Amino acid sequence: MSRDQKFFDMYSLVIGVLVVIALAIFIFSAKISEITQGVYTRDVAEYQADLAERIRPVGQVYLPGEEQQSAAPTVEVPVEPEPVATVMSGPQVYNKACITCHGTGLAGAPVLGDAAQWVERIAQGADTLKQHALQGYSGGIGYMPAKGGQADLSDAEVEAAVDYMVVESQ
Ligand code: HEC
Structure with missing residues (x-):
């Protein structure tokens, strides 16, 4: 076996080990992100909806005539009693x-x-x-x-x- 051949074998081995390690790191990190963020297993739309919900503003302004868009607390308006028609004597x-x-x-x-x-x-x-x-x-x-x-x-x-x-x- 020539020295070149020896070097080449060693070189291939090192590259191979590095590729395996890199693959392992990739799979490991993918697994971690899946557990912590669920990006890979969940629907993108669902994920974005969740995100929007987490970062939505605390209050919203509705102009008269506009529809309410989120489940904001509704204020109970007390019903005005009908004025009783009083008949004078x-x-x-x-x-x-x-x-x-x-x-x-x-x-x-x-x-x-x-x-x-x-x-x-x-x-x-x-x-x-x-x-x-x-x-x-x-x-x-x-x-x-x-x-x-x-x-x-x-x-x-x-x-x-x-x-x-x-x-x-x-
Ligand atoms: C601005 C003053 C005034 C006010 C206020 C007033 N009256 Fe008179 N009323 C008169 C006058 C003046 C007469 C008499 C008219 C006539 O005979 O020429 C009269 C007459 C009457 C008569 C008799 C009608 C007839 O056929 O002889 C009745 C009944 C009467 N009023 C009821 C009322 C009632 C009920 C009220 C309140 C809701 C009232 N009046 C408020 C001035 C007033």
Whole structure:
């Protein structure tokens, strides 16, 4: 065996051992990364979704009309209770809307409790009085504005006030 041949054998052996070591290191590192990061066994899309989830911002801004895109905590908005339509009683309506004129006789209004001023009016009948109170009336003495000028009163409320005024003025 020549010296060259010996050198070549030795050289091949060393190269071979190095290749084996390199392969072993490659396989070992691949195994490690598979265990720690799971890159090789998992779907890339799934991996990216996980990554996006880990690095997503803490808060997000939604403009009105935009759809919420992640499971952000929803704020419970307390349901506003429906406003209860309160119906005022006759005396309540009178004190609110009629007393200004009918308490004092202002503008010629027949005064509450003054039977003499009311007797002829009451004789017209409750329906006529209510109609005059609802729609406004002028009998030549003064001007009675429709619903006493308070258009937000319901018909029933004004009618209740008329009933009250009639009872009080007989
Ligand atoms: C701005 C003053 C004024 C207010 C407010 C007012 N009235 Fe009168 N009301 C009058 C006057 C004036 C008359 C008399 C009109 C006439 O006979 O010429 C009258 C007359 C009436 C009459 C008699 C109608 C008839 O046929 O003789 C009734 C009933 C009446 N008012 C009810 C009410 C009620 C109910 C309210 C409250 C919701 C009210 N009024 C608020 C001025 C007012």
